[in-house]
Amino acid sequence: MLKVQDCSISNASHSLINKLNFTVSPGEVLTLMGPSGAGKSTFLSWMIGALSPEFSVKGELWLNHQRRDNLPTERRNIGILFQDALLFAHLNVGQNLAMALPASVKGREQRQHCVEQALENAHLAHFSRRDPATLSGGERARISVLRALLAKPEALLLDEPFSRLDQTLREQFRQFVWQQVQQQAIPVVLVTHDPQDIPAAGQIINL
Numbered sequence: 001m002l003k004v005q006d007c008s009i010s011n012a013s014h015s016l017i018n019k020l021n022f023t024v025s026p027g028e029v030l031t032l033m034g035p036s037g038a039g040k041s042t043f044l045s046w047m048i049g050a051l052s053p054e055f056s057v058k059g060e061l062w063l064n065h066q067r068r069d070n071l072p073t074e075r076r077n078i079g080i081l082f083q084d085a086l087l088f089a090h091l092n093v094g095q096n097l098a099m100a101l102p103a104s105v106k107g108r109e110q111r112q113h114c115v116e117q118a119l120e121n122a123h124l125a126h127f128s129r130r131d132p133a134t135l136s137g138g139e140r141a142r143i144s145v146l147r148a149l150l151a152k153p154e155a156l157l158l159d160e161p162f163s164r165l166d167q168t169l170r171e172q173f174r175q176f177v178w179q180q181v182q183q184q185a186i187p188v189v190l191v192t193h194d195p196q197d198i199p200a201a202g203q204i205i206n207l
């Protein structure tokens with residue numbers, strides 16, 4: 001369960017977010033919409049602990065009954081995915097995925113097994129040894145989702161992850177993401193400008 005309590009964010013000149021409150025259940029997707037500059041990405045930065053010092057903030061972030069907003073980024077255990085699917089260019093797909101595995105998965109063989117399993121579950125096993133530069137945009141995007149989820153985040157934030165894909169790919173990729181998220185049963189916060197990105201069930205907040 002992800003909970004944001006009375007979050008307000010402002011900079012020197014004006015207030016961006018004013019007393020935002022919501023709760024997202026495991027497997028549920030909350031969609032944040034609003035005009036450009038409303039503060040959607042800034043709010044996600046706060047959630048992951050990467051808010052620029054220009055901003056002042058009030059409010060609490062709770063995840064699975066633990067307060068997280070006072071923890072450093074690496075201890076919050078929140079994954080984030082941007083529209084630019086960033087993979088390490090000097091590593092192949094399998095190695096990119098292995099990088100994301102938590103330290104609790106020990107031993108080379110077990111780590112390799114986890115990566116292969118994830119690729120197989122997503123019907124992407126044939127990409128394991130490919131160089132990311134040789135993947136299409138849609139393929140790279142799917143690998144990036146797998147990588148974000150392999151880290152076993154307790155919540156996932158998506159910042160316009162579909163916006164660079166064409167209509168057909170967009171639809172396929174949305175389905176892929178929602179399936180993956182359902183499997184891991186984690187709360188998701190999605191930022192988008194496109195109403196078609198919003199899953200059938202779930203809350204919508206307009207900033």
Ligand SMILES: Nc1ncnc2c1ncn2[C@@H]1O[C@H](COP(=O)(O)OP(=O)(O)OP(=O)(O)O)[C@@H](O)[C@H]1O
Binds near residue numbers: 016034037040042052
């Ligand atoms: N590091 C920063 N320093 C100063 N101002 C910033 C910084 N980051 C963002 N801002 C400002 O904060 C406001 C909110 O930006 P933000 O990117 O959160 O908006 P958004 O709702 O995500 O917009 P979009 O839909 O266009 O992506 C904007 O006016 C932006 O210029």
